[in-house]
Amino acid sequence: MTTAEFPELLREAQQGDERAFNALFRQNQPVVLKYLMTVAGREAAEDIAADTWVSVVRDLGRFEGDEPAAFRAWLLSIARRRWIDEVRRRTRRPETPVDVLPDLTPAPDDVVSASDTAAGTRWALDLLATLPPDQAEILALRVIADLDVHTTAKLVGKTPGAVRVTAHRALRRLAAQLGGDHSDPAVTNPAAPTIDT
Amino acid sequence: MTDEPNLPNGLSDGDCEDLLAGRRTDSPVGGVLHALQGPLGGALPGEAAAMAAFRAHGAGAVPITRRGRASARVVAAGIGTGVLLVGGVAAAASGTVRDDIATVIGVHHHSSPQRHDQPPVTVSPTPSAPTPSPTSTSAVSPTGHGKAHAGHGKGRGIGETAQPTHPAHPSHPAHPSHPAHPSHPAHPSHPAHPTQAASSTHRAHPTRKPHPTQAATPTHKAHPTKRAHPTQAANSTAGSDHGQAAASS
Secondary structure (H helix, E strand, O other), X not given: OOOOOHHHHHHHHHOOOHHHHHHHHHHHHHHHHHHHHHHHOHHHHHHHHHHHHHHHHHHHHHOOOOOHHHHHHHXXXXXXXXXXXXXXXHOOOOOOOHHHOOOOOOOOOOOOHHHHOHHHHHHHHHHHHOOOHHHHHHHXXXXXXXXXXXXXXXXXXXXHHHHXXXXXXXXXXXXXXXXXXOOOOOOOOOOOOOOOO | OOOOOOOOOOXXXXXXXXXXXXXXXXXXXXXXXXXXXXXXXXXXXXHHHXXXXXXXXXXXXXXXXXXXXXXXXXXXXXXXXXXXXXXXXXXXXXXXXXXXXXXXXXXXXXXXXXXXXXXXXXXXXXOOOOOOOOOHHHHOOHHHHHHHHHOOOOXXXXXXXXXXXXXXXXXXXXXXXXXXXXXXXXXXXXXXXXXXXXXXXHOOOOOXXXXXXXXXXXXXXXXXXXXXXXXXXXXXXXXXXXHHHHHHX
């Protein structure tokens, strides 16, 4: 979908066109799922995503905007609220200690070359989920949803400067966990994500 | 940065911005970030549920915005207010209240033409007059209201039993377009009856209304200096010197 196609698609979906809504779903559901896998865990992601789309269906007519990024930000803001609702319902965030992480996807043999595969994506998501929650969320919004600093800051309720600093911390922590020299492009076959606490 | 561990492979801010911008995909961290944007694989979960929700919501129906609902409420409130206003003005102008409405709100007034044409009749206490009893109020039927007052021991004038809306004297129409004579500075909506004008010291102040608990019931007789609400006066058979004063005048 190009930026030029999005306004037409959105208008048709708002007018009740199932095909247009399905296109919006297919284009954005992976982003929603990956974001929720990062912040809420793999188990709860699908349920929260389902709740998210119910809210999207209800409020789609109220959305105003013609940019895919704006729609993505609106969609993720709904997903975030649904996630917070879920956390409140459970009264605590479902955090799993890193050392007993159940089904951490094994690291691919070649991180760089594996980035285009589903296994590589799931491994990267698992690795992202090991970060502190605020760092994982901001990195997910910046990288997965491709939101800029200001949009991310507005979504999470922080200042742009705080978002920038948090993202840098997340990247440094990732680099430390990977254990390799980030500047060396020849580094391949990294060890499985070893978590230093 | 004090809470950060000592990172052996520290990245500069420039490196971080390059990674976030996707300009450093050849490093392990860059590979991770690139992998985050990759496909999830398999069928997308939740598609059937989302489409079902979309169909259930009603295809083609753009929901009414909150602004729209608010506007509808404002319009409805405006219409209701207008109806009440017009009805109130009409009632004030005619000095009458429709019988069915009067029944609902408990106002007993006598606005028949014959009543207007009749001169105020006063009844002085006589031995033959029935003695007011505490149960006399409940015994009074709407049709026998005036009769009950006529036989009141305190001598309320029949002409004053219809005072709730202060029907205008033929020579002093109550319509707002017919202001009261300067010598009769009555409120436009409450033109004074000639007998009331004569007893101006006992005229009920239009803005003073007794508390509902001060109803002139048989157990709560209206104080001579306290004016009962017109509706209370009309409903009550309890003694009040209002009518007596008017009768004496």
